[in-house]
Amino acid sequence: MSATNNALAEAPESVTVSTSATSTSILLDEVTKRYPGQAKAAVDGITLEIPAGKIVMLVGPSGCGKTTTLKMINRLIEPTEGRIKLGDEDVTTIDGDELRRRMGYVIQAGGLFPHMTVASNIGLVPKMLGWPKAKIAARVDELLELVSLDPAAYRDRYPRELSGGQQQRVGVARALAADPPVLLMDEPFGAVDPITRQRLQDELLKIQDEVQKTMVIVTHDFDEAVKLGDWIVVFSEGAHIVQYDSPERILAEPANEFVENFIGSGAGLKQLTLNRVKDVALADAIIGHPGEAAVDVLERIVAAGHDHAVILDDRQRPLSWPSRRQLGRLTTISASADPELPVVGQGSTLNDALDTMLVSNAGAALVTGRRDSFAGVITVEVIMDAIATARANARGTAVAPVGTNTDSLQIVTDGAA
């Protein structure tokens, strides 16, 4: 059942990669931040490798040094010791302002400038870089489209005329303005309501599909880290890296009790949000069509050893899902649609699928693909298999990027390996 990863690679949706997309890896090399008058270092000799074009989530309890670590990447906070590398270039001592112009930066609520229009906010970095006006204007419109805001309607608005979610989108657009290879975000979705947050997260993933940047995102929300991250760094106090691994592996094999507590309850269920229905093998079903004799359909079910038949309309969309007993009472199959039919799309997470099947009578759910046509049946067994596979796969996946502290106990990383 290693279909999980292969299916992902063969996903039917075409991924458009912008030709201008560039990304760079980042390396923090034994970086320390000590504040005067404090005995303990805020960040203690951290070595962190951030692979190009991936989303790396920094998570940990508040005050653990994750934000300090993030701000040392663009040197808003100057490290006391250590080196920072952007690709092959050592940027520890270059001009900080120049460095920051090469990295997008997004903070909670967007940090928009209230006295400037949306267009001026977004065009600020290109303007500082000396782009011609026409090019800036075109870029602003392009970015507004990217973050799903209509340029004509929003270009000339001021930040206070936008909702929190819209401000956040403009913040992301501003960060992407000069097409920087790196995007740093500090609790980007912390100030919006849960529904907007979910939508913004989905949109960020969609944008990442297009732009393929190296993104480093700080969050205190582990679920957000699992959803967005290609890799997750779990920090404890003093920016000590407790575990640096893929979401799958952290969920399957938390390095220690600290990580377990941080994941919270229901690690198995969280794993289900990592997999989509299209990634798992679906069960077959016996198909019937309206107008057929019920006896014929019943015969086929019995022959196949199934309990239910799926009735499809002429465009292969599921109408109803009668059981043997229900079929026994019918003479011909009716064309009426069952409004309570448990249906999930192929793009849904296994978590959503499980929710749907738990409320259905059949203990399973019908899966639909393109244009709502029937694709197969997903059962509780399939989902149990998926959890088991994910756990097995997690043990065998690629080696995680390097992330250590100089003085940390080696068992911390060994435990995860």
Add this chain to the structure above:
Amino acid sequence: MLWNFLVDRWGQIWFASWQHFSLVVQSLALAVLIAMLIAFLVYRVPQLSSIANGVSAVGLTIPSFALIGLLITPLGFGVAPSVFVVTFFAVLPILRNAIVGLGTVDRSVVESARGIGMSRLRVLFTIEFPIAWPIILTGVRISAQMVMGIAAVAAYALGPGLGGFIFSGLSRLGGANSLESVVVGVVGVIVLALILDLLLLGLGRLTISRGIRVSH
């Protein structure tokens, strides 16, 4: 009688009014520059800010008449002590508002400005200053009203302006045209103050971004 006084001395009144207005506007401009410079130097350090606020509070209690009298010795008569006194008093409310205004700029806005690669000075001029500008401008308007009256004292040091009418009238009170002279001086100051306030209000309309204007 007042009418005759006005008609007879129209040229003189007009000239003095213009001089008065010019003294105030130029001193005010100078005061804005000085106040902002001081505010920029102190607003990030709480201790320095409170010292600056304390100085401006104490400064406002100094009698302007005494100050100009004392300044005649080092600066002589005429324009120099007048400009000094008017500017000195004009700085105080502007300084206070500038410190408050710069302090109200959201730290997260400054941080994101730094985060996208703006230099410290650029943040100051393109972000902090424009956001604080409505509050600073309110300080300028308060200053303008206040120093319009203070500028009349300049006449004591033989400086320019409408103060001359007031002083000469008061010194020979009961004599011919003495009351008219005082009235012309006082009313002239009030009219000039109203005109300047209107101009500053217009300046605010032109210079305060719609994104941060209180009502639109």
